[in-house]
Amino acid sequence: VEVFSLSLLCQKGFRVFLSLLLIILLFLISKAMDRYQKVEKPKPEIPINENEIRITTQGLVRNYISYATSLLQEKRGREIVLKAMGQAISKTVAIAEIIKRRIPWLHQDTAISSVSITDVWEPIEEGLLPVEMTRHVSMISITLSTKEPNKNSPGYQAPAFVEQPKPQYNYQQQQPRQARAPYNAVPEESYERGRGRGRGRGRGWSRGGYGNY
Structure with missing residues (x-):
């Protein structure tokens, strides 16, 4: 112990x-x-497609959702692409799920990658050398499409809502049931057999009919 x-x-x-x-x-x-200060690099101007939505941590979720739904419904776009980096990835996944709830027949294809970003730090004091630091940032690209993409893609997800085929019944094989006769119904034969030499109040009716009622 x-x-x-x-x-x-x-x-x-x-x-x-x-x-x-x-x-x-x-x-x-x-x-x-x-003793260092970060050197701000000019951001490269990369053209953005009309159906591409870049999501950041500062943007409002409702604005992204309203813009995405307008592209798919009002402008009748076939697909939209949601892109994000770093801390905005979880936010992008949540936005995609909300959009699929509003438009349940969307196909989803998700691609994950990474990009290397090099930060340069310059010294404030004399006698020091510049420092470069390289960091790897994760990226995500979610494509929501009304048409079916490549199903063999690792990130493919089928629509949440799939119309189920209606069951077809073979009415020819089903024979209609014969209707049951009322418990007090009298067969036609009883009328025929009741005619003849009968006497009394039961005249015209057979035995077992209304005569014993």
Whole structure:
């Protein structure tokens, strides 16, 4: 028991040491980066298609949804493409799900990729060299289409609403049921057999008919 408790104490002490070391490293990095400033790069002008919607973390969800539905319904577009990077990916997925609920016959094709972005930091103080830091940012592209795309695509999802075929019944094989006669109905034969030499009040009726009522 003492050996087990000693090993637990060693593990806890090692974790505390690692956490303290990480804090010290982050503090030193922040102090070092205070001597640098980030160089703002001009964003390249990439043409955006009419059916392409680029989603950011600052944009409002309802604005994206209203614009996307207007492209599909009012302008009768066949497909729209939702694109996002980094922290806006989860927001883009939620927007796509809301659009599919409003327009349930849409096909979805999702593609995930990454892009490398290099940030340049210039020193504020003399005697320091510029620093370049490369980071990899995830990207997502969701295509919502009224027509069926390639089903073999890894990111393909069928529409949530699929019209089920109506069951067809073969009426020729079904024979109509014979209607049951009323419990007090009298066959025609009883009228024929009732005619003859009968006497009394039961004249004209057979036995078992209304005569015994």
